[in-house]
Amino acid sequence: MSRTRPTVFGFVAHDDPDLLAQMAMVQAGGTGWINLEPVIDDERRPPEPGPFAFLGGSTHKVPVVTWMPGRHQQGRPDRPTTVGLQHASGPRVASRLRDLGLPVPEGWRVTQDHPRRGMVAEVPADADNGAVIDWLLRAATIVCQVEATGRWEAAVHPGLG
Numbered sequence: 001m002s003r004t005r006p007t008v009f010g011f012v013a014h015d016d017p018d019l020l021a022q023m024a025m026v027q028a029g030g031t032g033w034i035n036l037e038p039v040i041d042d043e044r045r046p047p048e049p050g051p052f053a054f055l056g057g058s059t060h061k062v063p064v065v066t067w068m069p070g071r072h073q074q075g076r077p078d079r080p081t082t083v084g085l086q087h088a089s090g091p092r093v094a095s096r097l098r099d100l101g102l103p104v105p106e107g108w109r110v111t112q113d114h115p116r117r118g119m120v121a122e123v124p125a126d127a128d129n130g131a132v133i134d135w136l137l138r139a140a141t142i143v144c145q146v147e148a149t150g151r152w153e154a155a156v157h158p159g160l161g
Contacts, residue, residue, distance in 0.1 A: 031159030070125025
């Protein structure tokens with residue numbers, strides 16, 4: 001099986017029509033995911049982690065958001081949408097986001113909240129994509145440890161389906 005390269009594009013807001021269209025396409029295809037990262041100017045980009053970075057804490061000073069749509073499975077319960085937030089901001093990010101006024105939305109279920117592997121949550125499959133991305137981008141902005149430009153980059157991985 002050959003992998004296709006992701007489609008990469010820039011955007012500014014959670015309600016960007018291209019982003020929402022790509023999300024709908026991935027949902028309709030039944031496979032794939034989208035990664036989102038804040039754009040960082042080259043002079044502010046942190047250095048690449050060294051060869052022994054795996055021994056320390058998280059190296060995601062620039063957070064990475066992942067969105068993978070839920071799946072309808074015939075004869076079985078639907079699988080929820082899964083979202084992830086890799087970051088280097090420390091343990092229990094869901095609690096800290098709540099304390100900063102950005103609680104995990106009602107109906108979401110945090111399945112992992114680890115300082116090295118990040119936070120993962122299940123989102124109801126019928127959740128509004130714009131609202132999900134809005135929360136994710138706001139959370140990523142809070143945990144970003146490098147000054148960002150306010151722009152974002154999306155990498156759409158269509159999967160192998």
